[in-house]
Amino acid sequence: MIDIINTFINGLSLGGIYAMIALGYTMVYGIAKMLNFAHGDIIMVGGYTLFVAIGLFGNPILAIVVAIILCGVLGVLMEKLAYKPLRGASPLAVLITAIGVSYLLQSLSQIIFGAGTKYVNMPNWGSITLGSLRIQVYTLVTLIASVVIMVALSVFIKYSKTGRAMIAVSEDRAASELMGINVNTIITITFLIGAMLAAVASTFYLLKAPSISPTFGSMPGIKAFTAAVIGGIGSIPGAMIGGILLGVIEVFTNSIPAIAPYTDAIEFTILIIILLVRPTGLLGKKRREKV
Amino acid sequence: MIKHKKNFKLKHYINYIGIGFVTILFSILSLTGNASISLQFLLEKIAISIILAVSLGLVVGFLGELSLGHAGFMCIGAYIGGKVSAMLEASLGCGISNLLISLIVGGIAAGICGVIIGLPALRLRGDYLAIVTLAFGEIVKTIFINTSAESFGGATGLSTPRYNREFLFIYAFIIVLIMLFIVQNLIRSKHGRAITAIRDSEIASRATGINVTRYKLLVFALSAFFAGIAGVLFSFSNYRVQCTKFDYNYSIEILVMVVLGGMGNITGGIISSSLITLLQVKLATLLSGNLAVLQNVLYALILVLIVIYNNAPRLKGFREKYSIKVLFNKIFKKKADPATVRDDEAKWDRVPTKINVDDLLSMDLVVTESVAKPDKGGEHNE
Structure with missing residues (x-):
């Protein structure tokens, strides 16, 4: 029983990380109508920034702030240089460009830092014991922080002027442009928020396993993308639910030795099954195609 | 009487001529003992790349769906074909019959998976389909990496029979020719036009009575079949199959070849896949260590720039x-x-529409006048 509760808490915390990355995918998809395949590589850039910044400053908090800012700048740059010229082009072209950007970031980091794994000197907080339950502190921190961030983001989107503009742009871009919303600014802000969330997720991921390589971002990226699709891409609550669901499933299948090696296959099979039953994900809106 | 003039167009045959020329040239070189093993290996690699690029081009360029799991189909073909060939080695040896059987079995196994992946394609839109194909590739990889040592070799991989290097690339190029024949004739037939119609507008083509389901499944199955065959060739070319090779990055590499060659352009795909493979092999010997990644940076940059150049609305003029x-x-x-x-x-x-409104109006006038006064018709026409 204790084991199950412990696994469940671990799953929730991993799910929180996935949810934060998935939010980046889903917001960009909802507002810019594109899949940002390079989102996973922003996580990787965040990780390397932490690696360098902790080495330089020694202070993890300062390093995290630097990583968040740098990733935000990277996200905005990526949007301005690679995606903005293609606005209005076919979705396939945008998708391939995003794949190209992802490939570029991975190769550049491999040139700069080498292909091998680097160890990031993250703080170790140990664990606390509640009765017979032993929980790692980073698990709790991740869990609490991801809940706080998700609530804050929901409040921001629902009540602030910018957030409401985001909803308007995702509903109907042309109409919101007519209402005086600066669509370009809104898209830039979306990329900024998504990239910053990715940097935060990267921090928590490194607290869990403090080693990093150029392909560090691709697996969490693909998993979070899966989570966003399961939840219904474009839907913010969907990304949260999908992320947490996927995290819990992953930790539970990993805890059973017989099926542990097949964890990835199981997760992706669940994705395919969910998409076959509900082609737009759990909370995705069904859009009627118009001619 | 309408005469059906059989017009010979060079561009319809340029692919056969080019590949045929290369095949004959290097066959002669190889059979007279003038081709080194590295050259034979390079030619095998080029043939495999061409098969992969053309088959993925069928899905991406002609059907207009993005597939990110092409390496997964290749992986299935490589393992199944390699295994069949290894099992037949005792009875048939390393001859052409063994090669043919394993190629067909590997291709069909991958083709069946293509149909299975094509099924969700019927319900999903582009982006969702991309993630399903990506997921499929990862599933295949995970399954093969966890097989036992006796069955498919697990993490260490499956070793395959060693075919004669002097002939393997010739077979590979003959397969390329056969594939080109099938693909080009499919694309130029009414079925091919139906496929491109689905790409341009699924709703409109459904309304005109095109069986979208059947064509989507057909294209996915055919594309996967050829990817499977490329996989079998790959396993023979490397003497060993390891599923870590068939990852997401390999699928992307094939996609780069297709995009560089031009969407829906078979000749372009052949040229770009040959050049990229050639460049890869040459750069791999020139650059070493972390510098080897430099070529990936180049790919990525070229990919992004070409897609922006070809698609940016502002660059249209x-x-x-x-x-x-x-x-x-x-x-x-x-x-x-x-x-x-x-x-x-x-x-x-x-297609430039050369209809001028003024011409149209004056033409109407000419017709009525020429009927009434035939002698003045000629003047008006000029």
Whole structure:
């Protein structure tokens, strides 16, 4: 029983990380109508920034702030240089460009830092014991922080002027442009928020396993993308639910030795099954195609 | 009487001529003992890349769906074909019959998976389908990496029979020719036009009575079949199959070849896949260590720039002035004839409409007048 509760808490915390990355995918998809395949590589850039910044400053908090800012700048740059010229082009072209950007970031980091794994000197907080339950502190921190961030983001989107503009742009871009919303600014802000969330997720991921390589971002990226699709891409609550669901499933299948090696296959099979039953994900809106 | 003139167009046969020439040239070199093993290996790699690029081009360029799991189909073909060949080695040896059987079995196994992946394609839109194909590739990899040592070799991989290097690349190029024959004839048939119609507008083609389900499954199955065959060849070329090779990055590499060659352009795909493979092998010997990644940086940059150049709405005017096709027409042809622009790549949107409203109105006038006063008709026409 204790084991199950412990696994469940671990799953929730991993799910929180996935949810934060998935939010980046889903917001960009909802507002810019594109899949940002390079989102996973922003996580990787965040990780390397932490690696360098902790080495330089020694202070993890300062390093995290630097990583968040740098990733935000990277996200905005990526949007301005690679995606903005293609606005209005076919979705396939945008998708391939995003794949190209992802490939570029991975190769550049491999040139700069080498292909091998680097160890990031993250703080170790140990664990606390509640009765017979032993929980790692980073698990709790991740869990609490991801809940706080998700609530804050929901409040921001629902009540602030910018957030409401985001909803308007995702509903109907042309109409919101007519209402005086600066669509370009809104898209830039979306990329900024998504990239910053990715940097935060990267921090928590490194607290869990403090080693990093150029392909560090691709697996969490693909998993979070899966989570966003399961939840219904474009839907913010969907990304949260999908992320947490996927995290819990992953930790539970990993805890059973017989099926542990097949964890990835199981997760992706669940994705395919969910998409076959509900082609737009759990909370995705069904859009009627118009001619 | 309408005469059906059989017009021979060079561009319909250029692929066969080019590949056939290369095949014969290197076959002679190889059979007379003048081709080194590294050259034979390079040729095998090029043939495999061509098969992969053309088969993925079928899905991406002609059907208009993005598939990110092409390496997964290749992986299935490589393992199943390699295993069949290894099992038949005792009874059939390393002859052509063994090769043929394993190629067909590997191709069919991958083709069946293509149908299975094609099924969600019927319900999902582009982006969702991309993630399903990506997921499929990862599932295949995970399954093969966890097999036992006796069955498929698990993490260490499966070793395959060693075919004679002198002949393997010739077989590979013959397969390329057969595949080109099938694919080109499919694309130029009414089925091919149906496929490109689905790409341009699924709703419109459904409304015209095209069986979208059947064509989507057909294209996915055919594409996967050829990817499987490429996988079997890959396993023979490397003597060993390891599923870590068939990852997401390999699928992307194939996609780069397709995009660089031009969407829906078979000749372009052949050229770009050959050049990229050649470049890879040459750069791999020149650059070592972390510098080897430099070529990936180049790929990525070229990919992004070419896609932006070809698709950016703002560059449309520039493209129309300076594209290779226009420059070619300027040098070799006096006037771009609308009939030649309207080629089999179904670029109907590029057909210049030469209807002038004024002409149309005056033409009407001419017809009525010429009926009434036949002697004045000729003057008006001029």
